[in-house]
Amino acid sequence: xxxxxxxxxxxxxxxxxxxxxxxxxxxxxxxxxxxxxxxxxxxxxxxxxxxxxxxxxxxxxxxxxxxxxxxxxxxxxxxxxxxxxxxxxxxxxxxxxxxxxxxxxxxxxxxxxxxxxxxxxxxxxxxxxxxxxxxxxxxxxxxxxxxxxxxxxxxxxxxxxxxxxxxxxxxxxxxxxxxxxxxxxxxxxxxxxxxxxxxxxxxxxxxxxxxxxxxxxxxxxxxxxxxxxxxxxxxxxxxxxxxxxxxxxxxxxxxxxxxxxxxxxxxxxxxxxxxxxxxxxxxxxxx
Amino acid sequence: xxxxxxxxxxxxxxxxxxxxxxxxxxxxxxxxxxxxxxxxxxxxxxxxxxxxxxxxxxxxxxxxxxxxxxxxxxxxxxxxxxxxxxxxxxxxxxxxxxxxxxxxxxxxxxxxxxxxxxxxxxxxxxxxxxxxxxxxxxxxxxxxxxxxxxxxxxxxxxxxxxxxxxxxxxxxxxxxxxxxxxxxxxxxxxxxxxxxxxxxxxxxxxxxxxxxxxxxxxxxxxxxxxxxxxxxxxxxxxxxxxxxxxxxxxxxxx
Numbered sequence: 023x024x025x026x027x028x029x030x031x032x033x034x035x036x037x038x039x040x041x042x043x044x045x046x047x048x049x050x051x052x053x054x055x056x057x058x059x060x061x062x063x064x065x066x067x068x069x070x071x072x073x074x075x076x077x078x079x080x081x082x083x084x085x086x087x088x089x090x091x092x093x094x095x096x097x098x099x100x101x102x103x104x105x106x107x108x109x110x111x112x113x114x115x116x117x118x119x120x121x122x123x124x125x126x127x128x129x130x131x132x133x134x135x136x137x138x139x140x141x142x143x144x145x146x147x148x149x150x151x152x153x154x155x156x157x158x159x160x161x162x163x164x165x166x167x168x169x170x171x172x173x174x175x176x177x178x179x180x181x182x183x184x185x186x187x188x189x190x191x192x193x194x195x196x197x198x199x200x201x202x203x204x205x206x207x208x209x210x211x212x213x214x215x216x217x218x219x220x221x222x223x224x225x226x227x228x229x230x231x232x233x234x235x236x237x238x239x240x241x242x243x244x245x246x247x248x249x250x251x252x253x254x255x256x257x258x259x260x261x262x263x264x265x266x267x268x269x270x271x272x273x274x275x276x277x278x279x280x281x282x283x284x285x286x287x288x289x290x291x292x293x294x295x296x297x298x299x300x301x302x303x304x305x306x307x308x309x
Numbered sequence: 310x311x312x313x314x315x316x317x318x319x320x321x322x323x324x325x326x327x328x329x330x331x332x333x334x335x336x337x338x339x340x341x342x343x344x345x346x347x348x349x350x351x352x353x354x355x356x357x358x359x360x361x362x363x364x365x366x367x368x369x370x371x372x373x374x375x376x377x378x379x380x381x382x383x384x385x386x387x388x389x390x391x392x393x394x395x396x397x398x399x400x401x402x403x404x405x406x407x408x409x410x411x412x413x414x415x416x417x418x419x420x421x422x423x424x425x426x427x428x429x430x431x432x433x434x435x436x437x438x439x440x441x442x443x444x445x446x447x448x449x450x451x452x453x454x455x456x457x458x459x460x461x462x463x464x465x466x467x468x469x470x471x472x473x474x475x476x477x478x479x480x481x482x483x484x485x486x487x488x489x490x491x492x493x494x495x496x497x498x499x500x501x502x503x504x505x506x507x508x509x510x511x512x513x514x515x516x517x518x519x520x521x522x523x524x525x526x527x528x529x530x531x532x533x534x535x536x537x538x539x540x541x542x543x544x545x546x547x548x549x550x551x552x553x554x555x556x557x558x559x560x561x562x563x
Contacts, residue, residue: 061405176422178417188395189393191386194383194386194388195417239405240407244405
């Protein structure tokens with residue numbers, strides 16, 4: 023089989039085309055958002071919100087409401103609960119996050135088990151990328167477009183919020199609103215990515231691309247390009263690998279992203295392990 | 310009722326701020342005039358940061374009120390009247406923004422919802438960078454500047470913003486003597502433009518060269534007047550406790 027055949031063969035199947043499209047869409051939006059999450063220091067919060075939206079998604083399913091609505095409600099609920107526990111007891115933030123997201127996630131599991139539906143628990147937890155229907159694809163595309171547009175249009179405000187919320191306040195912007203906006207986008211994006219890699223691996227797509235891009239550049243504008251491109255490429259590679267190896271697609275998408283991060287971690291020109299070592303040596307030589 | 314008295318740039322009337330049980334500000338009344346550099350002196354935990362946050366409206370007073378240029382702080386913020394130079398330890402110096410990006414953030418309040426920069430914004434940023442002598446460093450990542458240059462970059466942000474009131478939180482921490490002199494000169498020039506410069510510090514050495522007047526704070530205003538009088542041992546002893554005199558003698562107050 024020629025290399026071209028290897029690439030084209032999976033595309034004969036509609037489910038593979040849908041899988042690739044969905045994954046790339048989710049990868050791009052998650053990667054964009056991840057640039058802010060890693061800089062604000064919200065990685066754990068991304069983990070928490072992506073798990074905590076589960077009961078919201080199930081309830082929305084039962085009521086026939088949009089998944090995104092349920093996810094938003096529970097995303098904000100989770101953050102409010104975390105804040106309340108931290109603010110009104112001696113429990114520290116990391117413990118508060120752990121308590122809230124696991125409890126809400128567990129509530130989601132219980133709700134799934136008593137809900138008569140075709141939704142397979144495994145699909146929610148590990149993703150069901152190969153079983154994405156056209157209707158799912160449309161929903162994901164709509165949500166992703168909204169998140170993408172808001173992120174791109176408000177990118178400068180969000181960056182200011184991440185860098186210096188005091189200054190944002192001083193010039194009459196509302197850091198509280200910008201924080202809530204970022205949070206809402208996080209909940210929205212979690213729903214998008216849920217179907218691709220599942221609840222457990224969503225957090226990988228929300229952290230790895232931003233962290234990787236952060237090691238490659240000192241320009242936030244460049245991060246916003248590098249992260250989505252890198253994430254999209256890794257996702258496509260992951261999906262192809264899963265086809266050829268007949269292995270878990272969600273898992274492979276994340277493994278490939280992790281591998282890319284490892285390469286960058288070692289070889290990045292300035293902020294990589296080798297790069298830092300070389301700069302340090304050059305300094306000692308000139309000194 | 311109209312008065313002939315010039316409107317104070319910052320007016321605080323009987324401001325009380327409590328954090329739970331802790332009384333951070335206990336009836337602070339303060340009137341800061343424009344066109345002057347005022348030093349806000351007090352030890353750590355004396356309420357300096359709370360005072361700044363109250364002026365910026367980040368903390369709402371439990372009692373009393375604050376006026377900026379005679380207006381409500383929220384109005385002053387929307388008009389971009391208040392500029393802020395943060396303490397070094399409050400800034401993430403590894404953040405991937407350039408010096409120019411930081412200065413451009415001063416313009417956001419005057420731009421549309423997506424903060425797209427117009428020629429006037431670019432011109433204001435270039436002028437501000439020139440004023441603080443950082444034009445050559447404009448495209449560096451912010452953390453690649455020296456301590457003094459970093460401060461000047463944030464002052465440039467306030468200039469680009471055209472802030473009338475500039476608040477600086479411990480601007481001399483981690484800054485060498487030469488950069489300190491540059492910053493002092495810059496702040497005096499900005500005051501001469503008619504701006505109000507309020508500098509919080511516990512480093513008393515720069516004070517005589519920097520400030521036109523000094524405020525001693527220990528939850529309340531202990532003293533407000535000339536710098537040399539503020540630095541008298543009996544006044545410092547009240548602000549810093551009995552060690553106040555040592556602060557001036559040995560210098561390493563950081």
